[in-house]
Amino acid sequence: EVQLLESGGGLVQPGGSLRLSCAASGFTFSSYDMGWVRQTPGKGLEWVSAISFNGVSPYYADSVRGRFTISRDTSKNTLYLQMNSLRDEDTAVYYCAKLSTSSPYYYYYMDVWGKGTTVTVSS
Amino acid sequence: AIQLTQSPSSLSASVGDRVTITCRASQGINSALAWYQQNPGKSPKLLIYDASSLASGVPSRFSGSGSGTDFTLTISSLQPEDFATYYCQQFYTYALTFGGGTKVEIK
Numbered sequence A: 001e002v003q004l005l006e007s008g009g010g011l012v013q014p015g016g017s018l019r020l021s022c023a024a025s026g027f028t029f030s031s032y033d034m035g036w037v038r039q040t041p042g043k044g045l046e047w048v049s050a051i052s053f054n055g056v057s058p059y060y061a062d063s064v065r066g067r068f069t070i071s072r073d074t075s076k077n078t079l080y081l082q083m084n085s086l087r088d089e090d091t092a093v094y095y096c097a098k099l100s101t102s103s104p105y106y107y108y109y110m111d112v113w114g115k116g117t118t119v120t121v122s123s
Numbered sequence B: 001a002i003q004l005t006q007s008p009s010s011l012s013a014s015v016g017d018r019v020t021i022t023c024r025a026s027q028g029i030n031s032a033l034a035w036y037q038q039n040p041g042k043s044p045k046l047l048i049y050d051a052s053s054l055a056s057g058v059p060s061r062f063s064g065s066g067s068g069t070d071f072t073l074t075i076s077s078l079q080p081e082d083f084a085t086y087y088c089q090q091f092y093t094y095a096l097t098f099g100g101g102t103k104v105e106i107k
Helices: none
Strands: A003-007 A010-012 A018-025 A034-039 A045-051 A058-060 A068-073 A078-083 A092-100 A109-113 A117-121 B004-007 B010-013 B019-025 B033-038 B045-049 B062-067 B070-075 B085-090 B102-106
Touching (some): A003 A092, A003 A109, A018 A117, A034 A078, A045 A068, A045 A092, A045 B085, B004 B085, B010 B019, B019 B085, B045 B062
Parallel strands (some): B010 B102
Antiparallel strands (some): A068 A078, B004 B019, B033 B045
């Protein structure tokens, strides 16, 4: 069964740091781009970051660029999100997602999602 | 960044109704659009990709259409398990964005 399991969320003070992890199983992790999406309480979805299958190309939303770093460890089948200089507005549920494409267009979509981990930034 | 505007933001419908949700992109995105369903307290679930392709395991009462800037998600006959929030997402560029969501409620 294809699964993504996030961990590492918690309560952190403004300006603090946190590292999220996403353990992947049931598919060839090294073959797929991966991403993070967050959802603030009672609100919609916001894409945060993504990384290419080989880890060479990271992508970030403007709201987190320079503060967050995405990475992956193929030997551990794990995706990470290092979050620094956290702000109140970073409070959200963070989802890990697997990106796929299909012929003929090869546009990306998120076909597998984890259950999410909650990050609360508060003093 | 490309903006996606969903309408309506919420709707009330009955079991068996035909429901249509629209998503408009601020610029052309070809067919780089996906639709997701989210139930309360759950993670999003992929319904449609490439604007009109049905994801694996998704009932055939769901369908998507459109290209360019205007897209539609249709539920042909609403079932009790379909009462949820629906989001469109564009992946034309890597500054990918989601629509604001449409909450489908029971009338």
